[in-house]
Structure formats: C-alpha cells, structure tokens
Amino acid sequence: MNTRIFYLNQIKDVLKNVDLLAPIEQGFVAYSQGKAVVPPIGELIFDNPPGDVHIKYGYIAGEDDYVVKIASGFYENPKHNISSSSGLMLLFDQKTGELKAILLDEGYLTNVRTAVAGAIAARYLAPSTVNRIGIIGAGIQGRKQLEYLKTVVACRDVMAWGIDERELAAYKNDMESFGFRISTTLSVDEIASRCNLIVTATPSQNPLLHAGQIKNGTHITAVGSDTPQKNELEPDILHKADIVVADSIEQSRSRGEIYQARKAGLLNEDNLVELGRIIANKKLGRTRDDQISVVDLTGVVVQDIQIAKAVFHRLQNRL
C-alpha cells in the first residue's frame, strides 16, 4: 500500500469543503453506544522545558480505519517563535494494519475537532433563541469555537472576555472578519449577565464563572479543562444546572469540570447525560428555554477518528 502524506496547507484547504458536524456527531453516538474502542490516553510529560504529549488511539468497530493521534503542547515554544502545538494523525487499515495516510496537521485538527464538538453542544443544548454569544478566553480555541458556532447558531452578536485589552483587540479584529459583531470586556460577570450561550476556552486552574452569576436559560460549554488540574466552572454551577452533559462519562471520572463537581460532592448524577445519547435522542437534552445546561468537553478519540477520516477522504477524492 502506498502511504499518502498530506501537509497542513493541504489539510486547511480541504477543510473548507468538509462537513465535520455530521461525522463527529456520529462519532459521539457510536461512542455512547459502546461501538468505539478507546483505550486509555498515552501520555509523556516533560519538565524542562515543560511540555505534554498525548497519544490518543482507537477505532469504531466494523469500520475501515483505526486512528492514532499524537498532539503535544510545549508552552515555552512561542519564546523561540515556534508554535506551542505539534502533532500528526495517522490512519491505518483495520483489516491489514497498513498505514493509509499521514496527516501532518501540526495539532491543527485537534483544535478544529474541539471546536466542532462545541458547535454540536450548542446545536443540541443552546436555548432556542441565542441573544448573545459569550466567549471566555480569547486565544486559538476561543477563535475556533466561534468560527464553528457560526454554522449552528443564527446570532452574530458576541461578547468576548480575555486577559487584557491587547488580546481582545486582536480577537475582535480577527473574528469580525467572520461576520460577527464583537464587543469585549474584562468582566466575566458582564458575559454571564448578557449572554445566554457561553463558551469557556481557557487553561485556567481556578473557576472563572460562579453559580451566582448564571441566569436561568443559560447554556455553558466548557472546553478548557482536559486534565485533573484545570477548572473553569465553580462546581456549584453543575449543581445548579438542570442538565449536565459529558462527552465521555468515563473520562470525566478523572478530568474536567464534572470531575471537579463530583469531587466537591456537587454533582447530581441523575442530571448527567452523555453527549452521544442526546444526539441520538434529543429528548434527553434541553426541554425548556429556561433551563440551565452545561456541556463539559474533555476530548474523545472518536472526534479524532472522525475528523481524520473525513479529511482523508476529501483529500483522496481531490487527487
């Protein structure tokens, strides 16, 4: 078999013409139905300079491919003008083990599939009318989330929170080019009071949003926390919520917002549902506009499997 090799510019180029929502929704459904084989995440941690490497791998039973994804973050790289994220995705044949394709995405597809999961969360759980989108965290993921929300939410009014005016000015400039009207704030409280669809996308290890700030009829997607340390939402928010959704209940036992709320004894297990079950049966999601809903995304390899397949098939058809 000839292994096909694709570079980041080719990948970005075809992404414009690939529908990612449908396959990633299908991936979550397959995962929640137990059809996905998802072994524990492989991990390498470096201290000097600090860096972490995650190796996610698995497959959906009966499909053509299995996928291995390697993605790393070395947070001091930007000092040397090197991107903090690196990585690649590999597609192999499930029937022969042959390496079909190498996607040299440098971590880009991980950012995209995370944003797509945010869009899926909004599609199934946002109130019927979104009056304003609130983005907490004006970095790469705060950008990508908004880009992909555009495909599922009609609202174009956005309020963004960031760490300083400079970061927010750059965010406003970048995201207005996508057709959004962006206002900015340094007050999380303002986001909570004026937005009914809120996305948190920071690496914070201390809660940014507090239960007292959250109004009825608010949906929150928390994408920042994917480790046992990171924590964007005060656990009481999950206690107060009518619906709490995990991308993976299994993974949320050891990382993310649900992990934090459970640890604090503030998780009502009866309100906890897996995203794939809501996609398969919308009745398990939001049923009234005045409900509070929270989706906690820790990142599941089915997202990587589905995006790698979708991108590869599109690249293949172009050649």
Add this chain to the structure above:
Amino acid sequence: MNTRIFYLNQIKDVLKNVDLLAPIEQGFVAYSQGKAVVPPIGELIFDNPPGDVHIKYGYIAGEDDYVVKIASGFYENPKHNISSSSGLMLLFDQKTGELKAILLDEGYLTNVRTAVAGAIAARYLAPSTVNRIGIIGAGIQGRKQLEYLKTVVACRDVMAWGIDERELAAYKNDMESFGFRISTTLSVDEIASRCNLIVTATPSQNPLLHAGQIKNGTHITAVGSDTPQKNELEPDILHKADIVVADSIEQSRSRGEIYQARKAGLLNEDNLVELGRIIANKKLGRTRDDQISVVDLTGVVVQDIQIAKAVFHRLQNRL
C-alpha cells in the same frame, strides 16, 4: 521545523552501514539503570481478521529525541500477498515536541531491532561453543534472527522447524544465501535434541517446547510472545532454567513467557535478571556451559529509540 520523511528502501539501504548492536546494548543498559521513560504499551487487538497493534513510546532522559513507534501484526495478510507487519517510527524533539522525522519502515525496523536483541541475548548467554542453531518458526523473524546471529556466533549449522515443507524449503533457500547450512524438520523434539542455541519466533498461543526436551547446556531466546496470550515455552522450562532473563522485568509482569511461568507458579524470582544488567555486568549471566538459560524478549521501546536514532542520524548524514 521541516519533518524529514524516509522510505523503507532508503532505510534498508543505510542499515547495512549502521552498527546496531552497540546502541541497542546501550539502550538496554540505560533502561535497566532507570534512565529511560517507558510508559505502558498502547495496544489495539482486532479479531476479524486477527491483528494486534502495539504503540510504544518513550525517551531516554536528557537526550534530544523522544520516539513513538507503531507496529502491527496481521497474520492473515500473506493470504492476500500483503506483509503481516506494518508500522512506522516517529522521532520528535524532546525540547519542543516538533516532529523531526518519520521513518516509514513498514514494521521492518521492529523486525530488525528484535533480531538485534536476539543477537545480544546470544552474545551474553549462549554457551561458549554453539554446535547447531535451532530456529523454531520459519517466518520473517526466524529469518532475521539468524541473519543477526551471524554477527555474534561462529556456528553456521542450523536446523529450522516450520509449519510445513513448503515454508521450510523457502526458508532453507533464503538463508543458505547468507552462508548457513540449513537442515529442516517438522519435529520440535529434533531441534531440542540437536541444537544448543534455540530461538523461538512464532505467534503460538500453546507451548511448542517442553521442559522434558531441554538438555543441559541449552540457551533459548523466546522472541515470539509479546502479549498475555502468546506462549511458546512450557512454563516448566523457566522453572528448570538456571538463568531467566527479561528484556524488561516490568513488561514481563503482564506478557511473554515469564508472565506465563509466573502465572503457573513456576518462576523462581531469584533466577530472574534483566538483560541490561547482564550487559553491564557479564557475571550476572551464564557462568557455566552446562547451564540452561532462557531470554524472554517482549520488546522494549529503548530498542526502538536506539534504532530510530541510529538510522535517522545515518540518513541525515547522507543528505
């Protein structure tokens, strides 16, 4: 960083001029000294058709690179004229996470580094005079083992066991071109009675060699079993042996011949030594020609790290 990509023909080409024994011996020593970071092996098992995938990754502290190796065996592939082994090796920068090189070795380097480990095992544990080499398993690994034994053992008389006459005729034909005199047999007992250096290289899940067959003064290198299921040696052989050597004592807790013997309650832990300790201190290995020694190779990522580095540096210097 520009990722360098190398293909199998380029890799095979430089391998002729790379000394692999020294770096892989150093890798085993570093591993046994605790200098290597070797997380648990990632694994995917397929049933239909049967296949197993191993993801090995790690690094030696303070070096330049970390390595991820993916290698699979799909044993029904040859029916469709496809090699049973596939895979690749990836070298990343330990300081930035950047992907430096992709070695598209299709599993070849895994076969080679396994054969090199077999040669190292023989160098340190075979009796001083080898009268005949016995190879059990006339497949790819049975060929590679013999090829690399040539560099450390003077004996050129070989008896090979295989599953049928056709397989054995092909083996004899291929390996005589390396300068060996090959006789063949369908009786494992004949191998045990006539060879004092025996290599088992099959994916068998039932013991092929039994304790009653093993004469004093025999060395056995078991390379076939790298999972909890595979088992080439009756556990009583390890009980009977004077010296039992693991490439990794840690890994042998959950896979390989030592795992099987321990499970059967037939492992004398006092006789168990790690290969890297013997390389560093030969006195821990065979001390008399009439001893029975067993080396159980499950495959450690330090072998992959060392072969990937050696091959990459040689490829880089050619360009």
